[in-house]
Amino acid sequence: MAIGVLFEFAGVTQAQYDDVLKRLSNGKGFSKLADWPVAGVLAHVAGPTPSGWRVVDVWESEAKLMQFAEVLMPILKAAGFPDAPPQIFPAYNFIKS
Numbered sequence: 001m002a003i004g005v006l007f008e009f010a011g012v013t014q015a016q017y018d019d020v021l022k023r024l025s026n027g028k029g030f031s032k033l034a035d036w037p038v039a040g041v042l043a044h045v046a047g048p049t050p051s052g053w054r055v056v057d058v059w060e061s062e063a064k065l066m067q068f069a070e071v072l073m074p075i076l077k078a079a080g081f082p083d084a085p086p087q088i089f090p091a092y093n094f095i096k097s
Helices: 012-026 062-078
Strands: 003-010 041-049 052-059 086-091
Touching: 003 062, 012 086, 052 062, 062 086
Parallel strands: none
Antiparallel strands: 003 052, 003 086, 041 052
């Protein structure tokens, strides 16, 4: 079952987010979801909030998200992100093109 994931990172900047993407992609960047270091991400969107940075993902399953977390968490720490547990919820409705 697909899941939605919401991250709220207080105090995080676009530069920090860009740094994480650079580290995740070994400096290559991402142009499509297939470039992600772990298979299973169905959608990704990120942007600024009044207090920091927000990321919203849709994953095939919580197991796939946890595989990604093993790669992501050390990178977030290295980039100075605060500890922010994700809000995970079942995707009742996910529409894509």
